[in-house]
Amino acid sequence: MAPGAPHLVVRQVSKRFGAAHVLDRVDLTIARGELVTLLGPSGCGKTTLLRLIAGLESPDAGSVELAGRDITRVPPHRRNVGVVFQSYALFPHLTVYGNVAFGLKSRGRSRGEIDAAVGRALSLVHLEHLGARRIAALSGGQQQRVALARAIAVEPDVLLFDEALSALDRKLREEMQVELRRLLREVGATAIFVTHDQDEALTMSDRVAVMFAGRIEQVDEPRIVYARPATLFTLGFVGLSTRVSGIVAGSNNGRVEVDTAVGRLSAIGNFLIGSPVVVAVRPEHVRAAPETAGNCVAGRVRSIVFHGSNSLVEVDAGAATTLLAQIPNDVSAPPRVGDEIRLCWPVAETFAFPMPEAGA
Amino acid sequence: MSARIAITLAWLCAIGAVVFLLSPLLVIAAASFSPTPVFDLPVGGASLRWYARIGALDGFWPALSLSLQLALLSTALSLVLGTLAAIALARGKLPGAQAIATALVSPLMMPGLVLGIALLQYFRAIGFNATWSALLVAHVVVTLPYVARTMIAGMVRFDFTLMEAARTLGCTYAQAIRRVMIPALAPSFLIAGLFSFLASFDNYPVSIFLTDVRTKTLPIKMLQYIDEAPDPTLAALSTLILIATIVLLLASDRLVGLHRMAGTGD
Numbered sequence A: 001m002a003p004g005a006p007h008l009v010v011r012q013v014s015k016r017f018g019a020a021h022v023l024d025r026v027d028l029t030i031a032r033g034e035l036v037t038l039l040g041p042s043g044c045g046k047t048t049l050l051r052l053i054a055g056l057e058s059p060d061a062g063s064v065e066l067a068g069r070d071i072t073r074v075p076p077h078r079r080n081v082g083v084v085f086q087s088y089a090l091f092p093h094l095t096v097y098g099n100v101a102f103g104l105k106s107r108g109r110s111r112g113e114i115d116a117a118v119g120r121a122l123s124l125v126h127l128e129h130l131g132a133r134r135i136a137a138l139s140g141g142q143q144q145r146v147a148l149a150r151a152i153a154v155e156p157d158v159l160l161f162d163e164a165l166s167a168l169d170r171k172l173r174e175e176m177q178v179e180l181r182r183l184l185r186e187v188g189a190t191a192i193f194v195t196h197d198q199d200e201a202l203t204m205s206d207r208v209a210v211m212f213a214g215r216i217e218q219v220d221e222p223r224i225v226y227a228r229p230a231t232l233f234t235l236g237f238v239g240l241s242t243r244v245s246g247i248v249a250g251s252n253n254g255r256v257e258v259d260t261a262v263g264r265l266s267a268i269g270n271f272l273i274g275s276p277v278v279v280a281v282r283p284e285h286v287r288a289a290p291e292t293a294g295n296c297v298a299g300r301v302r303s304i305v306f307h308g309s310n311s312l313v314e315v316d317a318g319a320a321t322t323l324l325a326q327i328p329n330d331v332s333a334p335p336r337v338g339d340e341i342r343l344c345w346p347v348a349e350t351f352a353f354p355m356p357e358a359g360a
Numbered sequence B: 001m002s003a004r005i006a007i008t009l010a011w012l013c014a015i016g017a018v019v020f021l022l023s024p025l026l027v028i029a030a031a032s033f034s035p036t037p038v039f040d041l042p043v044g045g046a047s048l049r050w051y052a053r054i055g056a057l058d059g060f061w062p063a064l065s066l067s068l069q070l071a072l073l074s075t076a077l078s079l080v081l082g083t084l085a086a087i088a089l090a091r092g093k094l095p096g097a098q099a100i101a102t103a104l105v106s107p108l109m110m111p112g113l114v115l116g117i118a119l120l121q122y123f124r125a126i127g128f129n130a131t132w133s134a135l136l137v138a139h140v141v142v143t144l145p146y147v148a149r150t151m152i153a154g155m156v157r158f159d160f161t162l163m164e165a166a167r168t169l170g171c172t173y174a175q176a177i178r179r180v181m182i183p184a185l186a187p188s189f190l191i192a193g194l195f196s197f198l199a200s201f202d203n204y205p206v207s208i209f210l211t212d213v214r215t216k217t218l219p220i221k222m223l224q225y226i227d228e229a230p231d232p233t234l235a236a237l238s239t240l241i242l243i244a245t246i247v248l249l250l251a252s253d254r255l256v257g258l259h260r261m262a263g264t265g266d
């Protein structure tokens, strides 16, 4: 199959538990060798989507194709999908070797093949010396690696990770993110990570699928998800932003003029005059330097959080509006709490989104 | 200081209790080697003559065979029923699961006599008068609570994600039970089976209501021997049962322990 051709195709998949619509017509297409993250808040349906792909749940509607085969009704043991569970789900009655060999035995491989494949998988995760260990005698990080080796050993068509790193402490988690990405590249795996941690999503994946309330809101490269969020939810879930609501007063060629409580702002977007919208900007585009073009708002510095090379400055612009600015710490006169300052940012980095309906 | 005194006292109490509980067993074991035909301590030289006589006791072999049959069969039945019930209670979202679990275990708290009379009347009422089968059913009633209690505890602690992991690794549900659930729960099965076997093997109060002249379990037969001819043969038999029990306990401890340590095969 050509690289980039669809390898896993989830088509119009819906799932309900009782009255709750947990997945609502989800579409997702993943190419061979791609690493994709499902990112979203707890309860938005990420695990359910992963379980549907693994065959541990069956969809009410829609289909799943893997490696050119419709697997919608295929039971999990005939899908060739590898899963790394959040709790690792290692078999406590088996050794490290026994765990990694488990799937190979199910597939009826010969003794020699199993030995070779287990050896390969364990050396990929740097645990070749621990084959005889009992699971209970491993650290959390080692258990994580065994779970990974067990899933890789059978060379699955797709690897699924459900919050697989979330049980590790922060430092180990960050190391594992980098190592896991390198390792998956090395074996050419196609993988889906489920996470609610945006840093993990942005670090690990080729593309991020942002999920909210059973729907995929946007699927894009990490930098695009961050810089060009498709929805207000994505904007708020990935990274920091300033958001101001207002009414469209003028619209022209993909640019709108919006009347807000802190004055008239220009933004990118297409809306009818009179539409209620939310105008937003990322803090790193907001400057304290006086500018002539773009959007400008004055206010009083409420707090400053030091972040090394820059500081995150919170500015009270009145009318219950707070602006966030990320100011480099190399400027000659850094702002101080209580200072009156003027913040400006380019129109090209200002987004407008439709105002969410009440209650949404 | 006072803590040390308390701990010392606790130890003394514990040792006292153990001595009190174990000394009758030691006395019986000692008496079984007595050279004289009275229950006596063997002061002048030991003898194995009473052990040789066990097999000659009137009706001993049929009683032993019946007790073993009942213990093995009721344990096997209870293991299957108790495990299935435990899966349903731990997994299924049954309404009133807690109440069902309590009901399953409740015969444990009921006096055996009450259970025996109740079963006798019930079997009569429904015209169920095949002695052997009635005994088997009664022994399942007696042993099921032991199995259910242990298996529910094991099942609640069992991580059912392991079953899902096995299925994504190529097992059908049945294979996942065989390769993952049963070995992971092996200690629970072993303990449940052991308790169940012992509960059935030495049950007296329930069996007594359901036996007839020709169908008697070993404990009932033993009481009869005591009445008829109290000589150290019975002490010898008791000692053998005691040794068999200890061997069984040690062996299962070893088995569970070794199994945990090896853990390569499945």
Ligand SMILES: Nc1ncnc2c1ncn2[C@@H]1O[C@H](COP(=O)(O)OP(=O)(O)O)[C@@H](O)[C@H]1O
Binding pocket: A017, A020, A022, A040, A041, A042, A043, A044, A045, A046, A047, A048, A049
């Ligand atoms: N087996 C189930 N029965 C009933 N509701 C479920 C079941 N599994 C998940 N849900 C519900 O579906 C929603 C989505 O769950 P999940 O997919 O686990 O979300 P996430 O992994 O994104 O946190 C939640 O509201 C959860 O309570």
Ligand SMILES: [Mg+2]
Binding pocket: A043, A046, A047, A048, A163
């Ligand atoms: Mg989840």
